[in-house]
Amino acid sequence: MLQIIGSIGAVSAGLDLGKEGPLVHIGSCIASLLGQGGPDNHRIKWRWLRYFNNDRDRRDLITCGAASGVCAAFRAPVGGVLFALEEVATWWRSALLWRTFFSTAIVVMVLRTFIEICNAGGCGLFGKGGLIMFDVSTVTVTYHMMDIIPVVVIGIIGGVLGSLYNFFLHKILRLYNLINQKGKVHKLLLSLSVSLFTSACLYGLPFLVECTPCDSSLAESVCPTNEGSGNFKQFNCPDGHYNDLATLLLATNDDAVRNIFSTTTSAEYHPISLLIFFALYCILGLFTFGIAVPTGLFLPIILMGSAYGRMLGIAMKSYTNIDQGLFAVLGAASLMAGSMRMTVSLCVIFLELTNNLLLLPITMIVLLIAKTVGDSFNPSIYEIILHLKGLPFLDAHPEPWMRNLTVGELADAKLPVVTLRGIETVERIVEVLRNTTHNGFPVIDDGVVPPVGLAVGATEVHGLILRAHLVHVLKKKWFQREKRRTEEWEVREKFTWVELAEREGKIEEVAVTSEEMEMYVDLHPLTNTTPYTVMESMSVAKAMVLFRQLGLRHLLIVPKYEAAGVPPVVGILTRQDLIAYNILNAFPHLTKPTSREKGN
């Protein structure tokens, strides 16, 4: 199963090298499709895939898909696993660690095979650079105690720049949302104008800078060149000269990174060219993300960061011995951490991209400083995008005002909880399903014959039944004329577990005759008899930890008081309720605090 995702992810790497956004997306989409048993509409649903059609496996598969995507984009298998762990998964369990590891191992095997097959050069640009994309392992990294100062400076500036990038991207994405809502023509025009602007800049800007004479120590075949890849592009320059801005702009992004990371080329780039490059990529990076085109975040940020790092390296030349290429690497790392706020995964991705283990200690420090500085300004770019898109993603950290709200109060603010009896009439089930949108209902039995020692007439919380199962019952017409408890074999005969794991089915598709309406359904065998519960006095913040750590969808709220008139279940809390803006809708007097107040 995982192999399949892995392999497809790796093959798609061949199509679109270095765009991590689309690749992560493709990986997750394939995984999600497989988790649903194949696409619905084209009759290519595979029967055996239905075994994965349940919430947990689907979520695991999507996590593996995202890890495979990162792995395929950066040829960074361990980095992919850690990216999935640190950024993607809201719910982590130990088995997921080796499962994602397994899928990235397969991806890297497939990649390695294709690189070997493509060694002859028949696959275009694919496979360039081998398994390590931006190799800087040949540099001897020499740094001393005093070099800690430039490293700290890189980290701080990177953190500030990263959070500025987040700030402006937020504004532009909100603008784009307005434009995109106006219709397809606007969407297309937006994309068109951005791509025209990009082309004009990429071709026009190199004319602004002066040509630089080639270093006489370089062979003529190396400088200048007009090849697709390589340093020292000739462009508009006379023989023996090269255009340094063209070297950066008129190459694939991968090549641009390789050129700007290249060490021992300290005189190659003029600070003005780097500044133009940096400013251009800031603008393009901001305006390109969000148009109707699959774009990534990683590579623009790496390019911006490396240009900034190299400029800083030139400025600090007299203070430090660290190579400018390494400054570029550190600059890229700092901007990534400043914007994405990851630590371990970025560190490993950078290690796997650059293959220089000796750089690890300073990379770690840069990442930590940039993350800390960035966190003091605004949330990470992923949180911003998730929030803007309105995706129901449960935040890792509860908002501070959630501590002052109990789940009981939250449940009171919602519509009253709808409960079903263990043996319920069809009419009531249809009515409940038609009039509510809840996905789960508590099943409560009145006046049951209780275990020994209790008064007759006890109320029993039998558990929680899912909407999907109720729809299944109606579809299969699993009705009976009299009120009676069913036997287990009856249920097993009627429903396979594959059917019960499916979450589809709409009440609108169900037709029930008026005669059937008066019949009964025994809900007991289809009820989850051990739902998770919380007491009504628990704070929303604490309940949120429960949702996040256990990967829950529903939580029954049990009363704190026990007395006549208190129902055994006072409410139901769903994952959806806990997404911050949903609570804000229910409690408009609670204002969203600034991110600075946000506890960690």
Add this chain to the structure above:
Amino acid sequence: MLQIIGSIGAVSAGLDLGKEGPLVHIGSCIASLLGQGGPDNHRIKWRWLRYFNNDRDRRDLITCGAASGVCAAFRAPVGGVLFALEEVATWWRSALLWRTFFSTAIVVMVLRTFIEICNAGGCGLFGKGGLIMFDVSTVTVTYHMMDIIPVVVIGIIGGVLGSLYNFFLHKILRLYNLINQKGKVHKLLLSLSVSLFTSACLYGLPFLVECTPCDSSLAESVCPTNEGSGNFKQFNCPDGHYNDLATLLLATNDDAVRNIFSTTTSAEYHPISLLIFFALYCILGLFTFGIAVPTGLFLPIILMGSAYGRMLGIAMKSYTNIDQGLFAVLGAASLMAGSMRMTVSLCVIFLELTNNLLLLPITMIVLLIAKTVGDSFNPSIYEIILHLKGLPFLDAHPEPWMRNLTVGELADAKLPVVTLRGIETVERIVEVLRNTTHNGFPVIDDGVVPPVGLAVGATEVHGLILRAHLVHVLKKKWFQREKRRTEEWEVREKFTWVELAEREGKIEEVAVTSEEMEMYVDLHPLTNTTPYTVMESMSVAKAMVLFRQLGLRHLLIVPKYEAAGVPPVVGILTRQDLIAYNILNAFPHLTKPTSREKGN
């Protein structure tokens, strides 16, 4: 805070290089001590450290300490983080990721500084090899599709050998437990005999093998040598010859690994020498762990594995182009995974030890195969040792029979739950504390004035109070003559939060006069009003997930039935109850299944 742990961990690395067991231990011990505010007995308790004296911070600190230990032992900062994540922490939260990362970053900085200071050679063997201990980055790794076969073979054999190692170590540790219980003299004699045996073998065995003439292409200063480190030891051989077994045995373990990993020395080691080395280390590795001496698991297993890998490399010479040094690396990885069953962390540790990124794809495959093969035989070495030591470690995976037992049944088998009232007499509190060993008690109010709409005389579950807090109350004599609810400022005045975070204090140390016995205590303000709850019908397996994912200590069991005569809390479940052998004591008819039945 974290820096301190980091730095101390790194300094201790200077004392005892390459012994990961003691280092992880030292790191964790320091962290635990700091978490307790310093050692108790020597009056060096620091006041400000008391802020960390709570369960959560202590646990986090110990995790950071263990990560720092691995980092210091192998100079593997990311590997240390992942080791803590994969093997150490029972409870993981996202903030822990960058915290462990931070402490390992500090460790690696301190290490780097010391290596620079020691560069002149004034620190003995410390700092040899720089930040990368067993560098094999100079080898060009060339492998093709067909090389997958030897790689799979390494993995399978490694998995089998690793689980065999676990099996025998289990037997020997049980034997040692019997010997060690007999007293200190037996303990000492055991350690003495093992160390005598080790010395005899290390010195005697090299005489058994024949001398090998030096390769004429090597300089005379390289082969033979009598230096402390380096390949080609002369030992008992005439000039121009070297003793290959002495090269491996009469060096530090670090040097031995470097020698056996060394590539381009394909003819250096005779298969018989390798076989003797492998057999010796199997025996020593089994017999040394468990004696009263701080020993590690990593290095013996790496040495065993690399010897086995190199032998396999010699055997497969005609089928594959992979260098014998790389075979040794892969052999070490396979045996580690076969015994310790980690994947991602071992992969990163190996990457950081050997600094060869191109080896990553095959390392990943070897690790996954070895882990899978090993898992089909027995649990990991860490689980075996934890089980043998009887440490209360909550397993990651519930045993299958836990699914057939509800928490209600488990609570019934225990002593009946002891509840306290919100305003309780001192006498009752003292009695309860003296007669039970429970660490938490539900606080239940009878006949409270309930919120609007409920009948008078409701029962309220107020929450859970900890034994430590009750002892604090008794110690501070926070009593009152009449039954009344206290105000919040009264509590704040009496107890600081630092005091309340402390978990110490014994009931035996408390003296209460008979007059005080008749006074009252208001427990409300000291009660945790939002304890986690489960319904009695939940399976123990499901409750265990809750304990593990939320890092709980107590869980209130609420009834499924609501009727007159049903208490609002039917039991209390503790972490201790869930440790497998405790349940087995309570339910002797449940037999522990073999590991093969264990679900994943």
